[in-house]
Amino acid sequence: MINNIKRIGVMTSGGDAPGMNAAIRSVARTCAFHKIECVGVYRGFEGLMEGDFKSLSARSVNHIIHTGGTILKSARSNEFRTKEGRQKAHEHLLNNEIDALILIGGDGTFTGGLVFNEEFNFPVIGIPGTIDNDIYGTNFTIGYDTAINTVVEAIDKIRDTASSHKRLFFVEVMGRDVGHIALNAGVGAGAEEILIPEEDLGLDRLVESLKRSKASGKSSSIVVVAEGDKIGKNVFELKDYIDENMPEYDVRVSVLGHMQRGGSPSCFDRVLASRMGVKAVESLLEGKSNYMVGILNNKMELTALEMAVKGKTEINLELLRVSDIMTT
Numbered sequence: 001m002i003n004n005i006k007r008i009g010v011m012t013s014g015g016d017a018p019g020m021n022a023a024i025r026s027v028a029r030t031c032a033f034h035k036i037e038c039v040g041v042y043r044g045f046e047g048l049m050e051g052d053f054k055s056l057s058a059r060s061v062n063h064i065i066h067t068g069g070t071i072l073k074s075a076r077s078n079e080f081r082t083k084e085g086r087q088k089a090h091e092h093l094l095n096n097e098i099d100a101l102i103l104i105g106g107d108g109t110f111t112g113g114l115v116f117n118e119e120f121n122f123p124v125i126g127i128p129g130t131i132d133n134d135i136y137g138t139n140f141t142i143g144y145d146t147a148i149n150t151v152v153e154a155i156d157k158i159r160d161t162a163s164s165h166k167r168l169f170f171v172e173v174m175g176r177d178v179g180h181i182a183l184n185a186g187v188g189a190g191a192e193e194i195l196i197p198e199e200d201l202g203l204d205r206l207v208e209s210l211k212r213s214k215a216s217g218k219s220s221s222i223v224v225v226a227e228g229d230k231i232g233k234n235v236f237e238l239k240d241y242i243d244e245n246m247p248e249y250d251v252r253v254s255v256l257g258h259m260q261r262g263g264s265p266s267c268f269d270r271v272l273a274s275r276m277g278v279k280a281v282e283s284l285l286e287g288k289s290n291y292m293v294g295i296l297n298n299k300m301e302l303t304a305l306e307m308a309v310k311g312k313t314e315i316n317l318e319l320l321r322v323s324d325i326m327t328t
Helices: 020-033 044-050 083-095 107-120 144-165 180-189 203-215 235-245 257-261 267-285 305-310 317-326
Strands: 007-012 037-041 053-055 100-105 124-128 167-173 193-195 221-226 250-255 291-296 299-304
Touching: 007 020, 007 044, 020 037, 020 100, 020 267, 037 044, 044 083, 083 107, 100 107, 100 267, 107 124, 107 305, 124 267, 124 305, 144 167, 144 180, 144 221, 144 250, 144 257, 144 267, 167 180, 167 235, 180 193, 180 221, 180 317, 193 203, 203 221, 203 235, 221 235, 235 250, 267 291, 267 299, 291 305, 299 305
Parallel strands: 007 037, 007 100, 100 124, 124 291, 167 221, 167 250, 193 221
Antiparallel strands: 037 053, 291 299
């Protein structure tokens, strides 16, 4: 290990995700293990510019591994997009003798870290924390596993009422640009159709699919829709279209919204966050910077932050085929 780093800052930014607290805990305790100081940065880049810092000891992160959200809070910052804002952040880091920074968040967070590193040559390491699982360089992001389990549990409950009243439910889940949540939760919950941004099912094919389900004897159906799906302007437009073309269905819409971000993280997310926190701290101590920690084939790996930001994740096409077969 290289010993020129004595204090490491850690912050969360962007949308919160279950498991962020487990990552904070891991960073703080790994710092304690290596006998260096850990400093929590509150309210993301906003707090970075204001010097809203607090020391985190191994004991100060007791009893947070199971909690959702982030104890460091999160906030979006327009001022950090300016050179003046980033200069203020750099001065606070220097004044507090912080030598390196760990950023827990998504592509927006990593973009800010990239620019900051380029301007001030300040060591940064990213930990991917977002429920969308849309970060290149890792098979799983912190919070994704918890989110899909939350969605599956919600759909299971919705199916009870759908079956009781012979209804068709459109269930909208998060996923503005990618359909990982919709696809995996849809297969896991046995949805009759799954609509994702990557695949344009088309309204006509959707109607035909629902008609086949009806003809096969199904009296109720669940259609999982990623919020970024391009078939209609929104899920309510889809409802109106089905109302007009399939009047035999009693159609309802359920938008799961921000409930997908909340709740206690799953065991998988707690373990993943713990592993990523250790890898992030030890990578900094080894002199590495401008990387994101990721899990690839169950191994902790580093991906250049620029690649993590610019790279695109791919949908699992095999799952689409599995979904088609399961709805027979």
